[in-house]
Amino acid sequence: MITLIDYGAGNLASLEGALDRLGLEYVRAERPDQGAETGPLVLPGVGHFETAQRALRDRGWWREIPGQVADGRPLLGICLGLQLLAEGSEEAPKASGLSLIPGIVRRLGPGVKVPHMGWSQVQQNFPHPALPDPKGGWLYFVHSYALDLSRETVYVAQHGRPFSAVEARGTVMGFQAHPEKSGPAGLLLLQAALAWMGATVPAPEAPCN
DSSP states (O other), rough: OOEESSSSSSHHHHHHHHHHHHHHEEEESSSSSGGGGGEEEEOOOOHHHHHHHHHHHHHHHHHHHHHHHHTTTTTTETTHHHHHHEEHHHEEEEOOOOSSSSSSSOOOOOOSSSSEEEEEEEESOBBBBBBBBOOOEEEEEESSEOOOTTTEEEEEESSSEEEEEEETTEEEEEEEEEEGGGGHHHHHHHHHHHHHHTOOOOOOOOOOO
16 A cells, blocks of 8 residues: 655645556555555655655654665655655755755756756666666656756756756655656656555456457
């Protein structure tokens, strides 16, 4: 069972719609004791880094998430959720991140419109067992900050500078793009990531004879 972390700063409706289309079971949890006991954690997010961090602290998730990851539980961050997995962000210099992946999130640019809202091509930076080579496919982004490229960068995109579109380390993965808003390709990536994390993916129906 997938646990969607609900801390008031994530666009859960579109993500829940995507999971429904994929036939994946999930529960929305405002606090850790409302989540499933096993299965992937999903940390979505939109808005300001420090506001989200404070909301996660207030609802008991900030301390809980690293402990569950240390115990081997998989975690998927989406958009701001990915940024919160890092060490910190230029958007909120005094606020720490969860430090589950290395790096500081930096503002996009120079010389481009920020926020970056729209479709961008992605390329494979390093192969990962969960995800296929996107081969220049397109994903949908809405963000002003992003991680620089690193050895944890799986997919790379560009807006003023190259940035990490998908990041992964151990059982932790993050999408800077919104896979739930990226059409069929995004749904396939979301399904592949969650299946790799242990979510039960429905078998295709057998054709009629």
